[in-house]
Amino acid sequence: MKEKIGTKDNPLQLKTPPLSSAFTMHYDVKDGREILVCTVGKTVLHYDYRCLEDLQSMLKTNGGWVELGSADEQKPAKEGTVEAWGRSADNPIGGWYGQKKGLRGRFGMYIPPLMEALGLAEVTHEAKGNKMRAK
Numbered sequence: 001m002k003e004k005i006g007t008k009d010n011p012l013q014l015k016t017p018p019l020s021s022a023f024t025m026h027y028d029v030k031d032g033r034e035i036l037v038c039t040v041g042k043t044v045l046h047y048d049y050r051c052l053e054d055l056q057s058m059l060k061t062n063g064g065w066v067e068l069g070s071a072d073e074q075k076p077a078k079e080g081t082v083e084a085w086g087r088s089a090d091n092p093i094g095g096w097y098g099q100k101k102g103l104r105g106r107f108g109m110y111i112p113p114l115m116e117a118l119g120l121a122e123v124t125h126e127a128k129g130n131k132m133r134a135k
Contacts, residue, residue, distance in 0.1 A: 002027045004118055014113045017068060017123050017130040025114050035099060038110045046099035051111055054092045056120045058085060059134035068112055068130045073098065073105035082132060083108035
């Protein structure tokens, strides 16, 4: 699966769930940890690579559609959303999948399109209120 995500020199080209903005994603290793590198314009976010398997498992357990609920790190995430799960003490890593302090949010914006591209999930593409479910 890592090879499908791409490299720094050849990242995967993606769009946000509303299909309004483009961004790239690639796999890398930083300080001995596997990460996903998300580049949005000049902003670079890092997410723990384990989020792909962990999120798919959560979605399968849920069995239905889960609202994405994307929010910046400084804003609270709506309960019951992918964003809230991605920063919850109850998820498999016990907290944030985002790795760069100050830029740990937006999990619900950037990870779902990657999972859709990898064939792990379905994502809706409305202007607001998008959802995802496991494939």
